Amino acid sequence: MTSKFWLVKSEPAEFSFDDLVTSPGRTTCWDGVRNYQARNFMRDGMRKGELVLFYHSNADPAAVVGVARIVREAYPDPTAFDASDPHFDPRSRAEAPTWVMVDLQAVERFTHAVALDALRKVKGLEKMALLQRGSRLSVQPVTSGEFALVRGLGQPEPV
């Protein structure tokens, strides 16, 4: 059973939803993921066309702020090969890349960002991975029901 919906975290000081919207083609490569579980979700789960909640972590407030779409499935993350990059990983070799990335395109902006404390109050989101104690995964699956609830609260408009 593969998830059809996802959530990604980004610190807006590093890369915000606005940064995605203003990127060429409203698209960016989701590089720099260095967690195996998150990597596996990208490599084994994410498929072209699936939708992604875009979450601002380390933000005030931390909140889901929009929706993106997967426009390219997993391919090698070149920042792992670049010794000058903060995400450099000498164990990742070009012949057998350890780390992958997908391409995400902005689809909708929430006119009402859905803050973390608001999410915690929503009946039906109790099991959402983001809300679990100690949850730190930067790429995580979301059920269709969870996605619909959050998207509804966000009152999205096309970007």
Next chain:
DNA sequence: GCCAACGTTGGC
């Protein structure tokens, strides 16, 4: 800035 929770590393 604090610190709890978690993932990774490395000695043994």
Next chain:
DNA sequence: GCCAACGTTGGC
């Protein structure tokens, strides 16, 4: 394989 030390995440 165990587990203590360490680094990172991310809410507050």
